[in-house]
Amino acid sequence: MTTLHPAIETLPEPGGGEAALRGFLHGLPGVDQVGAEARAAGLATRSIKRESKLWALELAVRMTDLTTLEGADTPGKVRALCAKARRPDPSDPDVPPVAAVCVYPDLVPIAVAALAGSGVHVASVATAFPSGRASLAVKLADVADAVAAGASEIDMVIDRGAFLSGRYGQVGEEIAAVKAACRDARLKVILETGELATLDNVRRASWLAMTHGADFIKTSTGKVSPASTLPVILVMLEAVRDFHDATARAVGVKAAGGIRVAKDAIRYLVVVHETAGAAWLDPDRFRFGASSLLNDLLMQRRKQLTGVYAGPDHFTLD
Amino acid sequence: MPDRLDVRKTYKLYIGGAFPRSESGRTVTIDAADGTFLANAARASRKDVRDAVVAARKAFGGWSTRTAYNRGQILYRVAELLEGRRDQFTAEVRHSGLGAQAAGREVDAAVDRWVWYAGWTDKIAQVEGASNPVAGPYFNFSVPEPTGVVAIVAPATPSLLGLVSVLAPVLATGSTAVVVASEPHPLPAVTLTEVLATSDVPGGVVNLLTGHVDELAPVLAAHADVDAMDLTGIDGDATELEQAAAGNVKRVLRPPAGPVDWEADPGVERLRAFVETKTVWHPVGV
Amino acid sequence: MxxxxxxxxxxxxxxxxxxxxxxxxxxxxxxxxxxxxxxxxxxxxxxxxxxxxxxxxxxxxxxxxxxxxxxxxxxxxxxxxxxxxxxxxxxxxxxxxxxxxxxxxxxxxxxxxxxxxxxxxxxxxxxxxxxxxxxxxxxxxxxxxxxxxxxxxxxxxxxxxxxxxxxxxxxxxxxxxxxxxxxxxxxxxxxxxxxxxxxxxxxxxxxxxxxxxxxxxxxxxxxxxxxxxxxxxxxxxxxxxxxxxxxxxxxxxxxxxxxxxGGKAANVVFADAPIDQAVEGIVNGIFFNQGHVCCAGSRLLVQESVVDAVLDTLKRRLGTLRLGDPLDKNTDIGAINSAEQLARITALVEAGEGEGAQRWSVACELPEHGYWFPPTLFTDVSQSHRIAREEIFGPVLSVLTFRTPDEAIAKANNTPYGLSAGVWTEKGSRILWMAQRLRAGVVWANTFNRFDPASPFGGYQExxxxxxxxxxxxxxxxxxxxxxxxxx
The missing domain is CATH 3.40.605.10 (Aldehyde Dehydrogenase; Chain A, domain 1)
Structure with missing residues (x-):
């Protein structure tokens, strides 16, 4: 049993008041940016080899939330993505399906139909994604709509404006309300770390989301730069590790945006393993939100199997 | 008739890491000291000045925040490349009227001068910075920081050593530059930009304009997004330029009062000219 | 699969x-x-x-x-x-x-x-x-x-x-x-x-x-x-x-x-330290280069209110260190440089146990050949123990506690050495207050074992x-x- 840091011995209750929440979040130990970046960079130099690498590449496939979140999305595009999700490499049935397909709420029914029986989850962004600038009622309706259509995972955005101006209670209440609207669906809370600006804020937002019901905490919408970075993921993983120590509840982490090549994905997995531990090397506890990453994972996987570098034309573009 | 006709180079401007012709479409004829035609170099316009300042400003953030050590390595690499083009530079410097030996000496001195300033990047703060023993429970220190975008009017001669002597210190301390090349002898300057373009100096850190000093210097002196101006290459009265520079309180390095010995140890004056001293106070207590 | x-x-x-x-x-x-x-x-x-x-x-x-x-x-x-x-x-x-x-x-x-x-x-x-x-x-x-x-x-x-x-x-x-x-x-x-x-x-x-x-x-x-x-x-x-x-x-x-x-540097961790980075700094301070570092942070001084949390986090982190083939790119802890040095480390660690300090070592397998010592820390160390005074020059950390900044300074300076020291706190003025009082040629704040050609290095006292x-x-x-x- 790990002795808890005094700052996390008592956790805030949802609805316990703005002052208590602020006291808790600002009482968390700080994050030294230089040190956190150095640690992340140090882990990025680790190399894994052979069987482990193959396993890691397939794990990364299984952790992928294959995502399309464009204004130009159509049912045809979503069906194509679902086909890819079920069977990422048509020439090799050994490649596992991805974790989920992530789409806008109106396209959830298409994805649900296309993925029936596959075990691939349908995730939907909701709560006025990506800005989150809508009333709570509209956000909850957005969530209810997606859940009713069959989404089993909901990716919500926090109100960064409220967070940055210190209205933590408001942010927390929204998360708790969305969690309730999710019913059985899993809730991923997008912190949009690129707008939070500091690692101290990333840590606070992580705890705020976890103490208010998040099943996953997620870095980014993919619409803001920078999206996911290794130091940000490091800090979020430290938060889920410490939250698990404090509550025995395991919260997942989703890195979204900016992860395009297998090499980067494996660096993330190293950070996951060294920070939260082997138990987080599981699609139920770690996800990649990505689109172009998948083909690179498949290419590197084939390289591992054949010893020959693969070319992009041998993998399907969807 | 020679068996083979040589392929001549077009001498262009250098702005934001690219080699454009002047947007004005104009050129100036460059002749050797003996009157032989050498090239039609670009004659930059006020719009080229504008583009060059925009490029220098854009590059400032990245260049000024690199570690001093990294800037030193990059500048030293430039010296390595300069040495590799010794023959080309010597030939171009000769056009300013020097004999082969004198031209070679000037090129050698220019390379050594570049090395000298490359070594200053991570040392100037230890010579010009200080911790200040204020009377109170405060830790107080001063550090030199780069001024910003520096406009430089390079001396007419020596065509290469003069340019290197005014440009390198600006880069060493982390500022970016818009340089007006020697008006009569701009060819070594253009070749220097080709060296810079193939080194690791990011595009926009150095921008070179050729043409008429009388046309370009006043635009730079009055430009509100230029932070400092080196008037070393102004021959004669610089009063009007200095007055224009007052418009946004530019730091001005005045034209030299008399002849300059370009081969002498340059000291730290030019490094000191384009830095701002920042002083930080911090309490000391439990 | x-x-x-x-x-x-x-x-x-x-x-x-x-x-x-x-x-x-x-x-x-x-x-x-x-x-x-x-x-x-x-x-x-x-x-x-x-x-x-x-x-x-x-x-x-x-x-x-x-x-x-x-x-x-x-x-x-x-x-x-x-x-x-x-x-x-x-x-x-x-x-x-x-x-x-x-x-x-x-x-x-x-x-x-x-x-x-x-x-x-x-x-x-x-x-x-x-x-x-x-x-x-x-x-x-x-x-x-x-x-x-x-x-x-x-x-x-x-x-x-x-x-x-x-x-x-x-x-x-x-x-x-x-x-x-x-x-x-x-x-x-x-x-x-x-x-x-x-x-x-x-x-x-x-x-x-x-x-x-x-x-x-x-x-x-x-x-x-x-x-x-x-x-x-x-x-x-x-x-x-x-x-x-x-x-x-x-x-x-x-x-x-x-x-x-030589040195016997104090690495002082206050309760308000950025804790995850402090733990990294402690690890880097004493286990970098197997602790064969004259400026190693070999005496960890932790403020009492967080000592248990810091030690638990530290031990968990030490459990992830990889000891073994130094040529392996993933190795964190290599070999002790010589049989002679290994004997010296072993003797001092035995002295620490003999004097009543509590030893904890990472449970890791040591290679059969060569000279190896597992990352080790001692708790219940007092100022008078040899492991708190003598330079071990190995992967061995002695942990002491303090309650106030003055006590931290007194303990940190209570050594004939004076090469380096570390301070971990989010409070800038306290960093400078500590730096002013620590008798050491190099003081690292919220970092440790940093070197740079532009930065002077050297000691006070012995x-x-x-x-x-x-x-x-x-x-x-x-x-x-x-x-x-x-x-x-």
Whole structure:
């Protein structure tokens, strides 16, 4: 049993008041940016080899939330993505399906139909994604709509404006309300770390989301730069590790945006393993939100199997 | 008739890491000291000045925040490349009227001068910075920081050593530059930009304009997004330029009062000219 | 689907980049030569006990030859040479070191036992950077604040330790050469190879013969060197015991001396520290280079209110450290440098247990061959324990607690050493308050074991005197006009 840091011995209750929440979040130990970046960079130099690498590449496939979140999305595009999700490499049935397909709420029914029986989850962004600038009622309706259509995972955005101006209670209440609207669906809370600006804020937002019901905490919408970075993921993983120590509840982490090549994905997995531990090397506890990453994972996987570098034309573009 | 006709180079401007012709479409004829035609170099316009300042400003953030050590390595690499083009530079410097030996000496001195300033990047703060023993429970220190975008009017001669002597210190301390090349002898300057373009100096850190000093210097002196101006290459009265520079309180390095010995140890004056001293106070207590 | 596994399969760096010779001579006057009156010794890979090479050992006549070559080079070539030209030699050395970086990293790891990650990412690049930095000083000495006409001392005898063999050679040679001195360098007997490979670099750089002479050997070679009557300067990095002996030996002479000796640094963690980074800093502070670091943060002082949380987090983190093949890119903890050093660490750890401190070691498998010690920490340590006072020079951390800043200062300063210290707190003014009171030559705040060619390094008290690095690092090699003796 790990002795808890005094700052996390008592956790805030949802609805316990703005002052208590602020006291808790600002009482968390700080994050030294230089040190956190150095640690992340140090882990990025680790190399894994052979069987482990193959396993890691397939794990990364299984952790992928294959995502399309464009204004130009159509049912045809979503069906194509679902086909890819079920069977990422048509020439090799050994490649596992991805974790989920992530789409806008109106396209959830298409994805649900296309993925029936596959075990691939349908995730939907909701709560006025990506800005989150809508009333709570509209956000909850957005969530209810997606859940009713069959989404089993909901990716919500926090109100960064409220967070940055210190209205933590408001942010927390929204998360708790969305969690309730999710019913059985899993809730991923997008912190949009690129707008939070500091690692101290990333840590606070992580705890705020976890103490208010998040099943996953997620870095980014993919619409803001920078999206996911290794130091940000490091800090979020430290938060889920410490939250698990404090509550025995395991919260997942989703890195979204900016992860395009297998090499980067494996660096993330190293950070996951060294920070939260082997138990987080599981699609139920770690996800990649990505689109172009998948083909690179498949290419590197084939390289591992054949010893020959693969070319992009041998993998399907969807 | 020679068996083979040589392929001549077009001498262009250098702005934001690219080699454009002047947007004005104009050129100036460059002749050797003996009157032989050498090239039609670009004659930059006020719009080229504008583009060059925009490029220098854009590059400032990245260049000024690199570690001093990294800037030193990059500048030293430039010296390595300069040495590799010794023959080309010597030939171009000769056009300013020097004999082969004198031209070679000037090129050698220019390379050594570049090395000298490359070594200053991570040392100037230890010579010009200080911790200040204020009377109170405060830790107080001063550090030199780069001024910003520096406009430089390079001396007419020596065509290469003069340019290197005014440009390198600006880069060493982390500022970016818009340089007006020697008006009569701009060819070594253009070749220097080709060296810079193939080194690791990011595009926009150095921008070179050729043409008429009388046309370009006043635009730079009055430009509100230029932070400092080196008037070393102004021959004669610089009063009007200095007055224009007052418009946004530019730091001005005045034209030299008399002849300059370009081969002498340059000291730290030019490094000191384009830095701002920042002083930080911090309490000391439990 | 393979079984869920996450292992860092061996990722060894290839040894092919290094061509080991079976025997190495002395590097005197620009050439490798056989010893006249010395012998030879074997250098081994401490991770495997494999003999790497037979290395010549300099005897008294060899030391004489080396000092004479250095004197000649100083008088005829290096002393009169313009700083501008000396600079170019040093730049060349820096560049060649960078070009041959991987070769040096692998050789250093083979000979020393340190993880390739450290030799590759720290030792070799820092060595190159040190030459690069001092190259830039060579032509700027008049601007460095040592008067208008600073002059070299002459010939420097330099003795370096085994913990950072190449880097310490760079720290000694670069400032000496930049200022116009010539050198006789004695590398440590257990780690002579990288210095001898450096000699090849000096040859590639066309450094004039005699400017640098490298004479491997054991303690008696070092003793002969520092006692040589024709030296102007002695620079020593090593144990406080030997440092004191050298200082005694040079008493009454005009030989200038700088010493960089042992340490027992306090790493002070306040309750408001950025805890995850503090834990990384503690790990880096004491387990970097197996704790073979004179400035290692070997005494952890934690504020009482967070001591249990810090220790638990620290232990969990130590559990992820990977000990083993130093050539493996994933290895964090390499081999102890020698059987002798392993015995010293073991003896002090036993003393710690005997005096009642609680020992905790990482449960990791130690390789069958070679010299190994698991990362270890002691709790319930009091100021009077030997493990709290003596330099262990190994991966062993002693944990003490404090309640107030004054108590932290009192405990941190309660040592005859004074090389370095660490402070971890989010409060800036407290960092400066602590820094003002800590008697140490280097104070790291919210970081530890950072080095830079521009940053002076050196100790207070029995950790030695003189600074290496930056502008301050020039002073020990310059004869400033006001101190010049009438006959100089």
């Amino acid at each position: 393979p079984e869920p596994t996450w292992t860092y399969a061996p990722a060894p760096e290839s040894r092919d980049v290094v061509t080991l010779r079976s025997a190495y001579g002395l590097f005197v006057d620009g050439a490798f030569t056989d010893p006249t009156d010395g012998g030879s010794f074997k250098t081994v890979n401490p991770a495997t006990e494999e003999v790497l090479a037979e290395v010549a050992q300099a005897g008294p006549a060899d030391v004489d030859r080396a000092v004479a070559a250095a004197r000649r080079a100083h008088t005829e070539v290096w002393g009169p040479m313009p700083g501008r030209e000396r600079a170019k030699y040093l730049y060349r050395i820096a560049r060649i070191l960078a070009e041959r970086a991987r070769e040096f990293a692998v050789l250093e790891t083979l000979d020393n036992g340190k993880p390739i990650r450290e030799s590759r990412d720290v030792d070799v690049p820092m060595a190159s950077a040190h030459f690069f930095h001092y190259a830039g000083w060579a032509d700027k000495l008049e601007h460095a604040g040592f008067g208008a006409e600073p002059r070299p001392l002459g010939v420097a005898g330099q003795v370096i330790p085994w913990n950072f063999p190449l880097l310490m050679a760079a720290w000694k040679l670069a400032p000496a050469l930049a200022t116009g001195n010539t050198c006789v360098l004695k590398p440590a007997e257990t780690t002579p190879l990288s210095a001898l490979l450096l000699a090849e670099v000096l040859q590639q750089a066309d450094l004039p013969p005699g400017v640098v002479n490298i004479i491997p050997g054991a303690g008696d070679t070092g003793a002969t060197l520092v006692a040589h009557p024709d030296l102007d300067k002695v620079a020593f990095t090593g144990s406080t015991e030997v440092g004191k002996a050298i200082q005694r030996q040079l008493a009454g002479t005009r030989v200038r001396l700088t010493l960089e000796l 950790s030695g005197f003189g600074r290496e690095g930056g502008r301050h690092g020039l002073a020990p090699y310059l004869r400033s006009p006001d101190l010049r003796s009438p006959d100089a």
